[in-house]
Amino acid sequence: MESQHLVTLAKQFGAPLYVYDAAKIASQYQRLTDAFEGVGKLRLNYAAKALSNLSILRFMNHLGSGLDTVSIQEVKLGLMAGFEPESIIFTPNGVSLEEIEEASALGIQVNIDNLSILEQFGSKHPDVPVCIRINPHVMAGGNSNISVGHIDSKFGISIHQIPHLLRIVELTNMNINGIHMHTGSDILDIDVFLYASEILFETAKNFKDLDFIDFGSGFKVPYREGDIQTNVEELGKKLTKRFNEFCADYGKELTLAFEPGKFLVSEAGYFLAKVNVVKQTTSTVFASVDSGFNHLIRPMLYGSNHEIVNISNPDGRERYYSVVGYICETDTFGSNRRINEIAEGDILCFKNAGAYCYTMSSNYNSRYRPAEVLWLNGRGHLIRERENFDDILKNQVDVKHLFETSRKEVLK
Ligand SMILES: *Cc1c(COP(=O)(O)O)cnc(C)c1O
Numbered sequence: 309m310e311s312q313h314l315v316t317l318a319k320q321f322g323a324p325l326y327v328y329d330a331a332k333i334a335s336q337y338q339r340l341t342d343a344f345e346g347v348g349k350l351r352l353n354y355a356a357k358a359l360s361n362l363s364i365l366r367f368m369n370h371l372g373s374g375l376d377t378v379s380i381q382e383v384k385l386g387l388m389a390g391f392e393p394e395s396i397i398f399t400p401n402g403v404s405l406e407e408i409e410e411a412s413a414l415g416i417q418v419n420i421d422n423l424s425i426l427e428q429f430g431s432k433h434p435d436v437p438v439c440i441r442i443n444p445h446v447m448a449g450g451n452s453n454i455s456v457g458h459i460d461s462k463f464g465i466s467i468h469q470i471p472h473l474l475r476i477v478e479l480t481n482m483n484i485n486g487i488h489m490h491t492g493s494d495i496l497d498i499d500v501f502l503y504a505s506e507i508l509f510e511t512a513k514n515f516k517d518l519d520f521i522d523f524g525s526g527f528k529v530p531y532r533e534g535d536i537q538t539n540v541e542e543l544g545k546k547l548t549k550r551f552n553e554f555c556a557d558y559g560k561e562l563t564l565a566f567e568p569g570k571f572l573v574s575e576a577g578y579f580l581a582k583v584n585v586v587k588q589t590t591s592t593v594f595a596s597v598d599s600g601f602n603h604l605i606r607p608m609l610y611g612s613n614h615e616i617v618n619i620s621n622p623d624g625r626e627r628y629y630s631v632v633g634y635i636c637e638t639d640t641f642g643s644n645r646r647i648n649e650i651a652e653g654d655i656l657c658f659k660n661a662g663a664y665c666y667t668m669s670s671n672y673n674s675r676y677r678p679a680e681v682l683w684l685n686g687r688g689h690l691i692r693e694r695e696n697f698d699d700i701l702k703n704q705v706d707v708k709h710l711f712e713t714s715r716k717e718v719l720k
Pocket residue numbers: 355357358376378399490492493494524525526527567568569570571663
């Protein structure tokens with residue numbers, strides 16, 4: 309997306325603002341589909357939690373995607389956005405049996421990731437086919453916050469518990485129709501992923517009525533030039549071959565599923581913020597924007613490196629800046645960044661702002677969450693209004709009457 313369009317959108321809708329480029333989402337969807345063209349039945353279930361705006365979900369449905377959800381609220385959003393129940397999979401972790409039953413009653417495929425709930429669900433609903441989430445105990449990447457398939461992870465049913473799992477399936481007479489793993493957001497090494505896949509294939513042989521194998525996600529996208537990213541084309545070639553071999557052995561053409569979140573929306577997103585203050589200190593030049601980790605927490609939470617560009621002065625001389633927010637604690641977006649000279653009032657653009665950015669935003673410091681715009685066919689379409697003071701007050705209960713007496717009485 310061209311930066312002059314982003315400048316125009318910031319003027320039109322105000323800053324701070326999230327902008328999502330529909331064409332980029334579509335091309336990522338196509339790229340992944342193409343990488344697995346050799347698979348007879350491929351299903352991509354967009355992971356709603358990456359960016360769950362209703363209009364984005366509608367767009368995903370329009371592209372032909374399914375939906376991966378982790379809460380009953382995401383399930384309901386998906387249904388509202390037009391997804392058929394059969395196109396939604398519910399893959400929660402640590403939620404109650406009631407929540408899983410609620411999703412199942414809506415016709416959603418449930419994916420269960422612990423033996424306790426599996427036993428309870430199977431005993432009560434032996435006729436409902438269930439997918440199981442396996443933990444293959446493989447360390448994907450090095451970031452233990454986002455790597456979720458390793459031995460210490462809370463996710464999935466351990467491969468070492470397969471005997472117990474099989475006992476539950478047999479005793480409850482339930483039907484396992486899918487098998488799933490999700491190793492986290494850091495597939496750097498395709499061979500590690502393929503190794504985990506072998507564990508999944510091995511486990512799958514225990515179940516006679518599978519319809520699909522779900523390989524989760526974890527596709528790494530580049531954040532800056534030269535970054536390592538998952539080579540989905542190479543992964544596509546290698547996994548397709550193994551998957552088709554497995555299906556031939558298994559005696560049935562299964563569906564190969566993925567649940568990409570970041571891969572589909574990360575690079576499509578731009579976060580625009582206005583510079584309030586340029587402050588020269590003894591050690592650096594700070595550019596303070598009208599935002600903070602209330603809007604974009606990834607740099608502070610995960611140390612993620614979002615490229616920052618001054619779209620108001622694309623040809624200006626480059627200088628070193630620390631870009632910070634207005635939150636009353638440290639909220640550095642980027643230190644020692646070379647950025648075209650910044651003046652107060654300029655619009656800075658943060659890249660890779662599609663995944664886990666708006667959805668992780670908050671009202672901290674009693675600030676409003678930004679508006680969201682979808683860039684489609686050369687036009688910006690508002691898909692979420694900026695919050696206002698009513699949103700800050702919403703759901704608060706003002707117990708003013710308790711304090712109408714004298715101060716002494718209240719504290720007695
Ligand atoms: C978050 C999540 C995803 C999406 O992961 P990305 O790295 O954003 O692609 C997929 N599957 C499950 C179960 C998840 O929890």
